[in-house]
Amino acid sequence: MLFNAIHLSAILDVRQFLGISYARPPVGQLRFAPPEDVVRIQVTINATSLPNSCMQQFSSGSTIYTAYETEFLISGGQSEDCLYLSIWTPSIAAIDRKGSPLPVFLYIPGGGLTSGGQNSMYKIPDKWVKRTQSHIVVVMNYRVDVFGFPNAAALSHQNPGLLDQRKAGWTYSNIAHFGGDPDRITLWGQSAGGASVANYPYAFADDPIVKGLIADSGATGIIAKSDPTHSNFTALAGLVGCSNMSAVNELHCVRRVNASTLENALSNYVINKQTPTISFTPTDDNITVFTNYTDRLTHGHLARLPLITGSNTNEGAGFVPYTPSGPGNATLVNTTLSIIACPVARDVARRDLAPELYPTYRYLYTGNFTNTSPVSWFGAYHSSELPLLFGTHDKYGPGNSTSFEYSVSQTMEALWLSFAECPGAGPKRFNMAFAEGGKALQLANAWPRLDQYCGL
Template sequence: MLGLTVDTTIGSLYGLVNGSTPSVAQFLGIPFAQPPLGDLRFAPPQPATVNRTAVYDATRQSPNCPQYPLTVTTDPSVYTIDSPWLQPYGPWSEDCLTLDVYAPLNANREDDALPVLIWLFGGGFYEGGLITNGFDGAPWVERTQEHIVVAVNYRNNIFGFPNAAGLAETGENLNLGLLDQRLAVEWLRDNIASFGGDPTRMTLWGQSSGAASVDYFNFAWPDDPIVQGLIMHSGSVFATGASVDVSHSNFTFMADSLGCGGLSPADELACMRHNVTAEALIDLYENYTLGADDPALKFTTIVDNVTKFENFTERALAGNYSKLPAILGTNANEEASLLPWVGPEGYNQSYIHYHTLETDQCPANYYNGLRYNTSSLTFRWYNMAYFPNTSPRPWEKAYHASELPLLFGTYPWYGGSATELQHQVSRRWQDLYLAFLKDPVNALPQMGWPAYEPEGHALVFGRNGSVSGLMPMEELYVGCDQFPLPSQ
């Protein structure tokens, strides 16, 4: 039996059991890195201090990493108006490099080590966090009692991707948020057995920018991926934004605006680390992102040829990626929630479909083919399932991130009553992923989900009122010939 006290490299942790999921032990706010404060602001994460005699309270989630809130007033959207449970909320803090572990309370840590699913949230690399109602790991674990879910906090926006000249001139990595994720996986490799998990059966799962993160991980550490499988929802290295700020002008603009202007790159960086509060950084970033067109501030991943590369097609063709088995998929109406809000009447479906093809579905098709041609196992899904409690307006349907409550099992909590079909789709999807966690090579074909082939089939959810079924890939290719192939 797991119990509520576990020993780790940072000390003894005591967790809790929530009354709504009484068979799940929750260990929250576990620091996997030193607080990124002072000299460690805008710096690669450093491992948490080893202290096996310490006692740590793991009964509360830590704050999200620094970000400004999106509201109906500042950013009207499907997420702020119709599905706020998919948005992060609550306090934020720079001291945020933590993770949450959800494990079966009665797990036998010695005789029955469990597979582990590691979750990376999305949010465009500018927002996101663990305090998000729809992404609670406990309900899924409560239902199955056969796996562990871990959720990872990592830095976003200027804190995670500062692209400062002072970092570039010393050769330091610019994609700090991606390094946060790697360090969390390394911490889990060393500690997950204490929670009843199997460090040889860990799968990395992300959505949107979280899915791109999973794929960056896939290419950055091909010889030491640590995990045994990958799951990517609505994103990859071929479907994500990128910074082209080679002159580091965004960071310098922030510095100039906050009293750190006119300095050498090294002094500018030092000033921004020690003389400016996190609140001032976020306030300025929010004001210029939401209230000004010029300059357009953007802090996101940048090519450093360590964690992000110039040409992923070239690297894939050369075999320079992990080639781990992967699940990859998109929703039928992704862009319904990502196009600018035009009011409750929304957009017509042909317009939404065009942008979904361009931004989501066709890049996924390209990546499926690239992985197939370089001898990697891929399982493609396509989601058409949508329900009144999560997609209340007729035009929304299966939009970006709307499928996630089905996987987490949180869909009955918000937006009204769930339907029987919703229960069935959720259970089917959960069971397929659980099987993949246990055996990423053989399990899914045995359950009726064949590996991707160009003339083969994707697994479709919710088509014509069905739970799941097979869909010819040729149907997903329709319309993609009007878009150029990815250039990276």
């Protein structure tokens, strides 16, 4: 192994290796730079607690997540030294009984690419791993907001946060030590993590490392923006005393600013609705993010990996300000379609140009369970499928999980795991609906009204 020993945390039948560094701390001159390999020496790692999340933007707005669904938010602290991952794996006895290495999920958390991290209670996979004893889950941190997507004029790589996700491919080289199969890694993410997964096979077409992709409520169309003049970084630099400098000096100056000072300046600027607006998400550099995904597909610059992708029926509830009565159905529908459902549909349509090369499995999640959706207008909101996939739906919230909720949860988990066990074994294309009409799973036709609305 690359380290001498690990002190680990464990629950019954699950070993938890929490907070393992997969890259050097991105501080000092490594701030805004691509991640570098961690230098391993023979030391004991205390892998018993989840790491700090990466530095991220904060907000004063009220959403369903701040008002009710706080288990989706990150817990614990923040740090610029945050490039860590955590591993949940069955007991050694269970792995020995299997007699072969286990399939692996490598999970990218969401958060709009401005926030998020692995320390989020609804997304801890210990119960799922305990129940199946047949797979491993790895969850990563990656840099977000200005630290992950600075787009500064003096930088040669503008999206180091996406390179962090790739660097978490550390998993490929090391997961065998934990009982995992490096040749059966499925890259999975939700929301911004799902968008990152959808983007990944375009960015790393020639050497994807992973064998399958799962993008929950995320698509290439929601990941990128253009800022060719690097105005966002220059504006933020001005807020922290780095005005009227050359591009090189501006970068050097901002690298010397305390990380909390930098994030506070940006967050308060946004909260106070100052203009011009400043934001930091991936920029279309045509290295890691692209201006024309269809062109890349038609020219073969897309890894030939199967993909599960889909969305929820009421995604919009997660993107509007919280009020007790909600914003009204029209707003929810339009927000659902424009932000998530249509970008997902367009990704599917693009892959359908060559379905024999790019197997695609599309889902629609419709679950509306009172313990995870306690207010009537929440429905199948953005992220609401995650407690069922991670097996945490019965840990939080008012009321108990129903037998149907358990059935939907275990059906989704089983399908995800079946895919991870052999991503290329399924048909070239199918659609499925979860929790619709009192059925845990049913195969579905395409959703023509949705696709028509999206211009497809």
